Amino acid sequence: MLWPVVRSQLDVVTRLIPSASGQTADELMLLAAEHAHWLSWVAAQNQQTGPALAWLDGAHGWAIDASHADMASWLQRVRAYYCRQHSDPIRALRVADGARQLAGLSPGATSVAAHEASLAAAAVGERDRALRLADDAVVEASRVPDEPDRPAWLYWLTPSRARLHRADTAYACHRWQEAATGFEESLPGLAGFPRDQAHYQGLLTDAQRRAA
Template sequence: MGRELWADVRLRAAWARGDWGALLREYRRAAGGLTQVELERLTGLPQPHISAIESGRRQVKTAEVQARIVRALEVPAELTGVAERSAGEWAPSADLAGRLAHAHATGRVDLRTADRIGEVLAKHRRDEDAASGTPLWPVVQSQLDTVTRLLPDTSGDTADRLLLLAAEHAHWLSWVAWTEQRHGSARSWLDLAHGWAIDGGHSDMASWVLRVRSYYTLKLGDPVRALRTAEAARGASGLSPAAASAATQQVAVAAAALGERDRARRLADEALALALRVPDEADRPGWLYFLTESRARLHAATVAYSCRHWGAAADGFREALPGLEGFPRDHAHYAARLADAEQRS
């Protein structure tokens, strides 16, 4: 049972903080309300000691007790290096940047660990939508280390699959760094993500990374380069409808910032039509899970807002906002845009 529980975001965050009391509490919660007495049977620690650890009255200091807890709770191998880093280490490490990112050996690698890491990253994405991803930063870095260490022993399709997973992790780290105003580190992570996506032949991910880079550039006040980068994202060959929609919408926003309003409107319509071709999440790349019809219509309204078409923007935001239930930060952002558009219209 233990290893299956480690997809739980709150449990992994407690491990990342090195908070042993929270770790035991979150483990019991994730296990469906495991009692302290039941945890005693797993760990061999007396129930009063477990109670004291959870309440903060007793500290876990000895390596022996720590190891006993790690074994009993079946902490995944990819998390064992978490304690060595913190969310203050924003840029990619020299070791990671210099690590081989391509395969050179034949043979088989057990991909169960990678599969589990991929599932966990999907949960991290959704958790970051509702709250800060900073507490999970060292967890995701440790997961990325595990993925990239598998690469030199793989080849062919297996290596390509791992490169995509590595790129997804680097993109996630980039986005969290960006939200923390670490702009240089955010770009460095994107560079790694783009290189890995290209090496693995994953055009959707390579396009998405360029789309995000265009977004960063536009936010930093350079619409000319933002448009150029977004056009490169849109021009990639073999894009899925969802990836093409995301890239096209970014071109539209950048074009609007440069006063190309007619072009922006045409592209917004194209982006919406592309998104509506893939209404089911299973038909979209994992990192575009959020591109629902409501989100696509909000993107179109964003272009109208950028073009200063206040009435159309307000109508679009108003119509699509109910679809953002479960995304509190995004809902607040678009609600503010709606209020501003209504005031200006």
């Protein structure tokens, strides 16, 4: 299991931070934030809500200390996702809105925060707002650089993913035919990601059934 390996690596990184300065310290804190984010995600997947939030708080602190706006925004986006998954869409929308309004964000970070905000808006019944946010997310995603120039945690944000995000929001807004069309057009872009492909294929099938 990767947990003890990542936890050990995080310990090594955090021991180095106090003796570092300048850009080196910032890079170490960003690395610590990435490790803590992964630990948070694993804890959340195992229904360990308290540890998941604690690791996320630690990660966010390191991102702020490193003045890394993209990572700070990404971690707020993850917190918004946790809120939405725990049936608190109002808080999710507030947190996701904050994530997309941080200064100095890259298009990729802005896009994924807007997507999360769109799903939260749909969950609270603000469907027009949700669709506007989803459109904003697609526009920002079109400005994302090629994979080698993206942050490691945004390696997956391709044009196909952005269109799937738009279909996600259409589905959440009960616009079944629009969602089905979006899923169908974008699914081929998930080659190599069988779990994601199965998830979206299920949504496509359900959207087609509801649209019939």
